[in-house]
Amino acid sequence: MTGRRMLYAYTWLVIAWLTLPVLIMIAFGFNDTPGRYNQSWDGFTLKWYGRVFELDELTRALVTSLAVATVTMLVAGALGTGIGYALGRYRFRGSGTVNLVMFAAISSPELVMGASLLTLFVSLGVGPGVVTITIAHVMFCISFVAVVVRARVLTLDRSLEEAAADLGANPWTTFWRVTFPIILPAVSSGMLLAFALSIDDFVVTNFTAGTTTTFPLWIWGSTRVGLPPQVNVMGTLIFLVGVAIAVTTSIRSRPARRR
Amino acid sequence: MDDRAAIELDGVHKEFVVHGETVQAVRPLDLAIGKGEFFSLLGPSGCGKTTTMRMIAGFEEPTGGTVYLDGRDVTNVSPNKRDVNMVFQSYALFPHLSTYQNVAFGLERKKVAKAEIRRRVGEMLEIVSLTGMEKRSPREMSGGQQQRVALARALVNGPRALLLDEPLGALDLKLRQQMQTELKRIQREVGITFVYVTHDQGEALTMSDRIAVMQAGRIEQLGSPREIYEKPATRFVAGFIGTSNLLDGPAGSVDDGIAVLTYGPGERVLVPVPDGVRPGDPLEVSVRPEKIDLGRDEPATAGGSVLTGVVTDVVYHGTSTNYTVKTAAGADLVVFDQNAYSAEDLAEPGDRVFLTWSAQHSYPIGVR
Numbered sequence: 170m171t172g173r174r175m176l177y178a179y180t181w182l183v184i185a186w187l188t189l190p191v192l193i194m195i196a197f198g199f200n201d202t203p204g205r206y207n208q209s210w211d212g213f214t215l216k217w218y219g220r221v222f223e224l225d226e227l228t229r230a231l232v233t234s235l236a237v238a239t240v241t242m243l244v245a246g247a248l249g250t251g252i253g254y255a256l257g258r259y260r261f262r263g264s265g266t267v268n269l270v271m272f273a274a275i276s277s278p279e280l281v282m283g284a285s286l287l288t289l290f291v292s293l294g295v296g297p298g299v300v301t302i303t304i305a306h307v308m309f310c311i312s313f314v315a316v317v318v319r320a321r322v323l324t325l326d327r328s329l330e331e332a333a334a335d336l337g338a339n340p341w342t343t344f345w346r347v348t349f350p351i352i353l354p355a356v357s358s359g360m361l362l363a364f365a366l367s368i369d370d371f372v373v374t375n376f377t378a379g380t381t382t383t384f385p386l387w388i389w390g391s392t393r394v395g396l397p398p399q400v401n402v403m404g405t406l407i408f409l410v411g412v413a414i415a416v417t418t419s420i421r422s423r424p425a426r427r428r
Numbered sequence: 429m430d431d432r433a434a435i436e437l438d439g440v441h442k443e444f445v446v447h448g449e450t451v452q453a454v455r456p457l458d459l460a461i462g463k464g465e466f467f468s469l470l471g472p473s474g475c476g477k478t479t480t481m482r483m484i485a486g487f488e489e490p491t492g493g494t495v496y497l498d499g500r501d502v503t504n505v506s507p508n509k510r511d512v513n514m515v516f517q518s519y520a521l522f523p524h525l526s527t528y529q530n531v532a533f534g535l536e537r538k539k540v541a542k543a544e545i546r547r548r549v550g551e552m553l554e555i556v557s558l559t560g561m562e563k564r565s566p567r568e569m570s571g572g573q574q575q576r577v578a579l580a581r582a583l584v585n586g587p588r589a590l591l592l593d594e595p596l597g598a599l600d601l602k603l604r605q606q607m608q609t610e611l612k613r614i615q616r617e618v619g620i621t622f623v624y625v626t627h628d629q630g631e632a633l634t635m636s637d638r639i640a641v642m643q644a645g646r647i648e649q650l651g652s653p654r655e656i657y658e659k660p661a662t663r664f665v666a667g668f669i670g671t672s673n674l675l676d677g678p679a680g681s682v683d684d685g686i687a688v689l690t691y692g693p694g695e696r697v698l699v700p701v702p703d704g705v706r707p708g709d710p711l712e713v714s715v716r717p718e719k720i721d722l723g724r725d726e727p728a729t730a731g732g733s734v735l736t737g738v739v740t741d742v743v744y745h746g747t748s749t750n751y752t753v754k755t756a757a758g759a760d761l762v763v764f765d766q767n768a769y770s771a772e773d774l775a776e777p778g779d780r781v782f783l784t785w786s787a788q789h790s791y792p793i794g795v796r
């Protein structure tokens with residue numbers, strides 16, 4: 170019995186730990202603060218929600234981040250799915266190396282990756298900006314998508330694809346009509362992961378951005394002069410979208426009950 | 429044209445290289461399976477049944493030899509272009525598609541018109557008694573129902589042959605027997621060649637027109653269920669199919685096509701042999717347990733085989749009682765006695781008994 174109580178206490182402690190910062194962020198989006206400093210409670214207001222896009226620079230930074238994250242999600246999703254599928258399905262010359270590089274890319278420190286990417290872009294003579302940010306994001310997100318997809322493909326019953334071929338489907342049709350729909354949940358998890366990693370990436374972005382400002386970079390730049398409540402509002406909205414996606418995927422991936 | 433075999437294997441064999449070692453999964457096979465035939469590949473685990481079937485379906489490329497379907501060489505044709513369909517042991521139903529969509533999959537690939545697809549899928553679901561389950565997804569169905577979806581999905585394409593790899597392996601005994609009858613009925617109804625892989629000899633015997641008994645990548649014997657059962661060609665077949673009693677010895681006299689093996693005074697085994705067997709030739713005789721009569725009294729007319737022995741074991745099996753008898757001739761013989769005729773046990777352990785059977789129930793193994 171005490172064991173069970175301790176489990177409850179522990180669970181709630183972890184939940185509190187995880188959500189407290191988020192709750193504070195949400196709360197200060199409703200803070201009726203008079204000046205730029207948003208660090209003490211001055212009463213409840215909804216006005217920041219009406220004035221969320223009032224700061225042009227911040228809005229532009231957010232749009233940049235959303236655009237980069239969307240492109241990253243799509244490109245890394247497509248490339249990562251291809252690599253993950255190949256790694257999970259076939260043994261080919263170099264497949265071991267690709268596998269190793271994937272995990273190395275995931276586990277290598279972002280600082281190192283950012284710095285080396287900067288060197289690469291400079292030595293190639295590519296001016297830093299939205300394009301270099303996106304290239305860098307795609308690069309480090311591919312591995313995450315590939316690893317998630319590969320894990321799913323490894324557990325995929327091979328005879329499903331054989332059955333499709335047996336019923337007259339060519340390899341292309343087999344992939345799109347059978348394999349892809351079945352691994353789609355893994356592909357979308359990988360893509361969401363890529364989006365999430367991209368939209369709040371700071372380290373790699375900072376190295377590759379040049380004069381471009383993304384949402385995290387803007388926040389970092391303005392912490393010294395005080396964060397406007399709009400940042401809390403945008404943070405809250407991004408968080409809510411994330412929660413909504415997480416809830417829908419968990420409902421959809423729940424195994425259907427037998428009637 | 430019509431006497432062409434539906435499936436023909438000509439010297440087809442398959443080797444796998446596993447960790448640098450070559451495994452002979454299937455040794456050169458010559459085989460012709462007729463149109464509309466129910467043909468079984470029977471054998472113990474690892475004997476190459478699945479590999480043989482996968483070479484017919486095109487999932488495995490033979491190391492050598494030629495595969496013909498309806499007289500056409502398809503050895504290098506990919507599976508999606510072969511006019512045969514397979515029912516997988518795991519069923520391999522598409523989990524994201526409904527029953528209807530699963531069954532329609534093959535017809536859609538052939539670009540059959542929508543209305544025609546609807547008609548044929550409906551018909552096929554009726555044959556496998558799944559009408560009304562069109563919208564269910566595979567995981568909303570029982571094992572037996574899934575099995576029938578897999579069957580319908582393959583059959584609806586009207587293939588030249590249907591390949592079934594232990595299709596009833598995952599079902600419990602009752603359902604298994606029910607599905608055996610059902611499969612046989614469906615096969616008669618659609619008239620398609622069935623190639624059936626199983627390691628269950630009872631299943632093979634009851635369902636097949638012909639059986640190929642495989643062992644270690646080879647066909648040991650090919651014949652009708654009756655031939656395989658009554659006239660096992662090798663020791664392996666005799667032991668693998670049902671229970672068999674084996675007796676060794678040199679032929680004594682050979683008279684009128686009947687050889688006599690003598691074991692002692694009044695103890696002998698009669699066996700019909702082909703021409704060419706001479707007195708003194710070593711013989712191996714198989715006799716099925718249900719053909720032997722067991723009694724405590726010395727048989728009055730001894731026109732057939734007679735052996736004596738001591739009962740060592742009596743096991744009641746419901747429909748029959750099985751006796752194990754240690755014979756003076758040296759072998760342990762098993763005798764099945766139908767309980768329909770015996771109200772009580774014929775003998776008890778320790779009893780001295782006489783075993784008798786007529787000459788035509790003995791079969792010489794490996795003699796041609």
Ligand SMILES: Nc1ncnc2c1ncn2[C@@H]1O[C@H](COP(=O)(O)OP(=O)(O)OP(=O)(O)O)[C@@H](O)[C@H]1O
Pocket residue numbers: 444445446451452453454471472473474475476477478479480627
């Ligand atoms: N892909 C493969 N790679 C290497 N060896 C294989 C492969 N497939 C089968 N074998 C080997 O070939 C032999 C025959 O296998 P097969 O699957 O045809 O047996 P089976 O008769 O179907 O047995 P079971 O009744 O257990 O299914 C076995 O020794 C097996 O280990």
Ligand SMILES: [Mg+2]
Pocket residue numbers: 477478479
């Ligand atoms: Mg097998």
